[in-house]
Amino acid sequence: MEGRGIVHFGGVRCAITCPSDLDECEDLEYYEPGGFHPVHLGDVYDNRYRVVYKLFFGGFSTVWLARDTLVNRWVALKIVIATESSTYNTRSVIAGHPGVVLPTPPARHITESESSLAGSSDLFITVDRQFWIDGPNGRHLCLVYPALGPDLSRLSRGIYSRLKPDFARQLSLQAAQALVQLHSNGLCHGDFTASNILLRLTDEFDSYEEDDLLTLFRPPQTAPLQTYSGKPPRPHGPDYIVEALNFCSSSATVNVLSSKICVIDFDQSFTTTSPPQELPGIPAKYLAPEVAVGLSPSPASDVWALGCAIFRIRTGDDIFFDYDTNCPADALREIAKAMGPLSEEWKQTRFSEDGLPVTDPNDTTEAKAQPEEFEILVDSRPLANRVRDIIDEPAGLFINTQGEEEPEPEHKAYVHYSSFIKTDGPNKPYAASLRSMLWKPTAVCMAGNYFAAYCDLTDVLLKSFPRMAEPEASVLIDLLSKIFTYDPAARPKAKDLLTHPWFHI
Incomplete structure (x- = not known):
């Protein structure tokens, strides 16, 4: 364990941020009773x-890599916050549906629908077992999963990390196949995001010991x-924060990531015959427009989310997102910027002050209908433009302003250099063992300049990068145009997407 800087912890609802020398950490305010x-x-x-x-960590849990000393294998422990633990298990019960995973080994007669899943059940992961932890902040549900690698939103993340084009298409096809399997068994995922699609680890990973x-x-x-008081953080807080494991460390000589995905997190899942009546818990940037105006989610809204995930996987960016996209009204605004005007009916949707749709005509909640919010789009960028602006990997790690490879410069400048002191800093290329899967835009030196984070010069520096080749761009535009259809009834089914040429370039 290597210790670095100090972070101040207030104990109960204080303003806390992650220490600057750790990449990210959970919300430290939630180390309190119930948290x-x-x-x-x-x-x-x-x-x-x-x-x-x-x-990993999220708003409701932290996840830890642990060694199961009973059977000598690696597992992931998901420890849920105390206030959510009592109801969390009931929300996850759908994860045991036979359409998600087959029994291994078979303990009963396999139905025809289950038999059709043979060979594809590894697209999903469900809980191995569970137990309870009684601690200073309450009683916590702990779910035990097989150990998994990073999620695709971390591997495809703007200027910090990108998936190679062939690999991105391969993973996107697997994601579509996973959705087909769910829908063919009468299930909707409900939260189908790049963050809920993880890479499996190699078979050899379990053979590694802790050392x-x-x-x-x-x-x-x-x-x-x-x-802040100077008192020890215990009992409610830990003595120290731990940075999440970086499976893609620049110093790693062995690649433990497989080329197979695994879909997780069935908390928002539902059967196609019983959709939820309340707004689903999917992030606003993945929200289908019909759900954003108050209609029920469906397989079609899963397909919309798949399109958003595909764009993120291939580009590193979210297609319907601005820095303040936090609610359904925001999502509709971003969708209209890319896909054109909403229908007149949808434009008349009333939204609460929190940006949530008000569908009950008798609701007295202070709400407003402002069609102009979805028409005055001064920064509209059509879908085709967004796709053709996607950057791809240049010819080498050192390029000139025209994007041509050049010798390593004798002197280099570091634009926004605060993170360069780290061993796995953004200017360090991925290890050779990972370079068939991943590349880093920030590891490319452009005319003698590196950049480590988004800054005023980012757009200027990115102009040196090549754009997606036109043959692929045209096919991807075709795929996404079909998926991002406003009418959910006209949207293609997941199974209809599997033969689309973009997946098979």
Whole structure:
């Protein structure tokens, strides 16, 4: 365990940010009664799971890589915040539906629909087992999953990380296949985002011992916590924060990531015959327009979300997102910028002050109908323009302003250089073992200049990068134009997308 800077922790609802020398961390304000369980490296849970690294975190849980000492394999422990734990399991019960995963080994007669899933059930992951943790912040549900790699939103993330084009198309096809399997069994995912699509780890990963991982990825990076009062953060907070494991470390000599995806997080799932009546919990930037105006989600809204995920996987950016896209009204505005005007009926949708659709005509909630919000689009960018603006990998790590490869310059400038001190800083290319899958725009030196984060010069520097080749751009525009159809009844079904030429370039 390597300690670095200090972060101050207030204990109850204080303004806290992640320390600057850690990439990201969970919301530290939630280390309080009802919130996160404080986890320390080396903790053992249920007398068998020893925590070695942090994997992920979200608004309702932290996820940890642990060694199952009973069967000598790696698992992921998802520890849910206390206030959500009592109802979390009931929301996840659909994950046991036979359309999601086959029993292994078969313990009963396999139905015809289950048989049709043979060979494709590895597209999904469900809970192996669960147990409870009683801690200083309450009682927490702990879900045990097989260990998985990073999600695709982390691997395809703007200027920081991009998937190679062939690999992006391969993963996108698998995502479409996963949706087909769900829909053919009468299920909708409800939250089909790039963040819920993960890479599986290689079969060899379980053979690594703890010391092997510490050598391969270096010890976990930590930052001590200090309270504003000067009191120890315990019992409600941990002694230190842990940075999430970087499976793509520049120092890694072995690639532990497979080329197979796995869809997770069925909390928002529902059967096609019983859609939820309330607004689903999917991020606004993935919200289908018909759901944004108050209609029920459906397989068609899953397909819309798939289109958003495909764009993110291939480009590193979210197609219907601006920095303030946080609610359905915001989502509709962004959709209209790319796909054109909404129907007259949808333009008359009333929205609350929070940007939520008001569908009950008797609702007395203060709401407003402002059609002009969806018509005055001064910064409209049609879908075709967005696709043709997608940057791709240049010929080498050193290029001139025309995008041509050039020798490594003797002197380099670092634009926005605050993160360059890190071992895995943004200017470090991915390890050779990963370069068939990934590349970093920030690892490219343009006319002697690097940049480590978005800044005023980002757009200028990115002009040196090549754009997506026209043959692929035209086919991708065709695919997305079909998916991003306003009328959900006219939107293609997931199964109809599998033969689209973009997936098979």
